[in-house]
Amino acid sequence: xxxxxxxxxxxxxxxxxxxxxxxxxxxxxxxxxxxxxxxxxxxxxxxxxxxxxxxxxxxxxxxxxxxxxxxxxxxxxxxxxxxxxxxxxxxxxxxxxxxxxxxxxxxxxxxxxxxxxxxxxxxxxxxxxxxxxxxxxxxxxxxxxxxxxxxxxxxxxxxxxxxxxxxxxxxxxxxxxxxxxxxxxxxxxxxxxxxxxxxxxxxxxxxxxxxxxxxxxxxxxxxxxxxxxxxxxxxxxxxxxxxxxxxxxxxxxxxxxxxxxxxxxxxxxxxxxxxxxx
Numbered sequence: 001x002x003x004x005x006x007x008x009x010x011x012x013x014x015x016x017x018x019x020x021x022x023x024x025x026x027x028x029x030x031x032x033x034x035x036x037x038x039x040x041x042x043x044x045x046x047x048x049x050x051x052x053x054x055x056x057x058x059x060x061x062x063x064x065x066x067x068x069x070x071x072x073x074x075x076x077x078x079x080x081x082x083x084x085x086x087x088x089x090x091x092x093x094x095x096x097x098x099x100x101x102x103x104x105x106x107x108x109x110x111x112x113x114x115x116x117x118x119x120x121x122x123x124x125x126x127x128x129x130x131x132x133x134x135x136x137x138x139x140x141x142x143x144x145x146x147x148x149x150x151x152x153x154x155x156x157x158x159x160x161x162x163x164x165x166x167x168x169x170x171x172x173x174x175x176x177x178x179x180x181x182x183x184x185x186x187x188x189x190x191x192x193x194x195x196x197x198x199x200x201x202x203x204x205x206x207x208x209x210x211x212x213x214x215x216x217x218x219x220x221x222x223x224x225x226x227x228x229x230x231x232x233x234x235x236x237x238x239x240x241x242x243x244x245x246x247x248x249x250x251x252x253x254x255x256x257x258x259x260x261x262x263x264x265x266x267x268x269x270x271x272x273x274x275x276x277x278x
Contacts, residue, residue, distance in 0.1 A: 001216050009215050012082065013043040017244040018271050019078035019091055025264040027095035030103065033254040034148060035075035037179045037212065037239040042079040044218045045144065049226075054084040057111040063141050064130050066115040068123020069148035069177065070104040071256070076113070077101050085112035121154025123147065124174060128164045131172040131232075142226065146175045150182030152193035158203070164232040165204030172232040173225045174205075177212065179241040181252040200234045212239035244271055 016039040024030035046052070050063045067076045074094060081088040093099035100109040104118030115126045127145035134141050151157065164172055176196060184190045193199070197207045206228045210221035218237070225233035241255070242248030245267040259267055 001219050006215050009040075009043050009047060012047060013040045014244070014271060015082065016043055016075060016078045018268065019081070019088075020074040021245070021259070021264065021267050021271065023074040023077065023091050023094040023101075024258045025261075026092050028258050029095050030074055030258060031071040031256045032074070032258065033181070033241040033248060033251070033256075034069060034177065034179065035072040036243045036245065036248065037241050038069075038072055038075050038146060038177050039078075039243070040213050040215065041146065041175060041177070041218065041237065041239075042075055044215060044222070046079050046083045048219070049222055050144070051141070052083070052112065054112065057085060061139050061141050064114040064127070064143045066123045066127040066130070066143070066145040067105055067113075067117055068127070068145050069120065069151055070117030070123070072146075072148075073101070073103060073105050076105060077110075080110070080112040083112070086110070120148070120151045121156040124157050124164075125160040127172060127174070128160045128167075128169060131164070131169040132167055134171050135167070135169070141171070143172050144175065145172070146177060148182070149176055149178045149180065149187050149193060149196065150190065152176065152196065153191045158199075161200060161203045161205065161232075168230050169232045170229050173222075174232070174234045176234060176236050177239050178236055179212075179239040181241045181250070181255065183252065183255040185252050197234075197236050200236075204231055206231055206233045208233065208235050210235050210237040212237035213243060246270060 020035045024032045052062050094101045105113040107113045107116045117123045124145050127143045131143045200207050208221045208224050211217040221235045248254040
C-alpha cells in the first residue's frame with residue numbers, strides 16, 4: 001500500500017470516529033465502543049473493496065455488507081454518509097424520532113444497508129443466504145459480514161458456518177471483530193468462544209488474521225481472503241474497543257454509554273488533534 005493511500009484511509013477512519021462520537025453524543029444514546037473498533041475496517045471496505053454505487057444502492061450485481069453486530073450502526077451510518085449514500089447532515093438525527101437512522105440498521109429505509117440487523121447471531125445466516133443466491137443466479141458479487149466476538153456465543157452463527165462451508169461459499173467473507181469485550185465484561189470470562197480461528201477452520205473455513213487498526217494488515221488479509229476458492233473465508237481482526245479515544249479504549253463500560261458533554265469535548269479534541277490515528 002502506498003503511503004499516500006494509507007494516509008487517506010487513516011484520515012477517513014479518523015473522520016468516521018468523529019462522526020460516531022457526534023452521533024452518539026447528539027442522541028444521548030448508542031453503542032460507541034464497538035463502533036469505534038470497526039471504523040478502520042469500514043473505511044477500508046468502502047474505499048478499497050466494496051463494489052457499490054450510491055446512485056444505485058440496489059444494483060443487483062453490487063457487493064453486499066451485513067453488519068451483524070447491528071448495534072455498531074453509528075460506524076456504518078458514518079461510512080455510508082462519507083461514501084455518499086445520504087447527506088452527512090442526517091447523522092445528527094441518529095436515534096431521533098422520525099429519523100431513518102435508528103439504533104439498528106433498517107434495509108427498507110436506509111440507502112446502502114443490505115440487511116436489517118440487531119438480533120445478534122442472525123446476520124451471518126442472512127449473508128450466507130445472499131452468497132447462495134449469488135451462486136444460483138451466477139452473479140459475481142461478494143458478501144461480507146461483520147460479527148462481534150461476543151456474538152459468537154450465539155448458536156446460529158455456527159449453524160450458518162456449517163452451511164456456508166458445505167455449500168463452498170467462496171463469495172462469502174466474515175470479519176470477526178475481536179476486541180475482547182462485550183457488555184458484561186471480557187468475552188473470555190463471560191462465555192469464551194476461543195480459539196476462534198481453530199473453530200472456524202474445523203467447520204471448513206479458510207482463516208486469516210489481521211490487525212484491525214493497520215491498513216497494510218487489513219489489505220493483506222482481505223487480498224488473501226478474496227483469493228480463496230471452494231470455501232468461505234474469515235478474517236479474525238484483533239481490535240481495540242473504543243479505539244481512538246484514550247479514556248474509552250479497552251473498557252467494557254463504554255459498550256453502550258454515551259459521553260457527557262465534558263467527555264464529548266475531550267474525545268473530540270483528542271480525535272481532532274491526532275496526527276496518525278489509525
